[in-house]
Amino acid sequence: MSTVKMQSVRLPIDQNGNVAQLHGLGVQCFDGIYYAYGENKVNGGLFQGVVCYTSSDLHDWVNHGIVLAPRSTGLLATDTIAERPKVLQCPTTGEYVMFIHAERHDYNYAHVAVAVSDNPLGPFRFLFSMQPFGNISRDIGVFQDSDGTGYLLSEDREHGTHIYRLSEAYHSVVEDVVCLKGANYQYGYESPTMIKCNGFYYWFGSQLTGWDSNDNMFATASTIEGPWSEWKPFAPVGSYTFDSQCDLVLPLPDGQFLYIGDRWNPDDLGNSPTLWLPITLKDREAVLHWHDEWTYEI
């Protein structure tokens, strides 16, 4: 193990000296290496492909280039929007399956696109897009339970945010396991992400404020079906989650948990910093701690 010093507000730089496009990112650990899939926002908000970076310490990232390339026309072309790429490895097939929020020219199409690859470094091949059980699908997240079951988390402006169970091959959804709205709130939460810790599921999400940050929320349950606790903020109220929007909570090998969030700059999305902070998960409570910098062992 080595000690990593992490600055909390970061514009991570890749091996070529460029700002790593780790926006709206998904991270998975495959064979001891962290793979991060991010929105490439160098030239603004339209789709420019999904970039993959790898790291052994979650601090220094190697850019492997575009792993889901824009298509020449239609969905996922360069005149469309595609956000929050998330990848899972399907235990049944071994295949890497990417889910990504796919739009046309505005946010009204509201589909999730599915792309696959035999290699975590791609290239990923677009299969199709869908609206799970006919529901709107905007911000997404993924979760793999300890028994290998895969889940898609998806914000549906009409009904709330869903957790769908994926099929054996992870290509489709087979059950709408739960759908929640927020606390005293007419919508579900977006940028949804989930982690399991000591037998409890922790579900995180943000309110719907566009690129602006807000007090992000979490709820807990002992089964995904619920019952789920009330939603509560996990950072000081009014800090707007230390001015960030949650992407992920990841376990670190030393027992700590890492929170990653976006501090969006809508005028320069590609240079939006990310927040990398320790978060405590204990007894169904989640608390995000501010530090200018902090350390972990990896």
Ligand code: DGJ
């Ligand atoms: C909030 C979402 O979480 C982001 O991914 C992005 O879609 C912005 N809205 C756009 O306003």
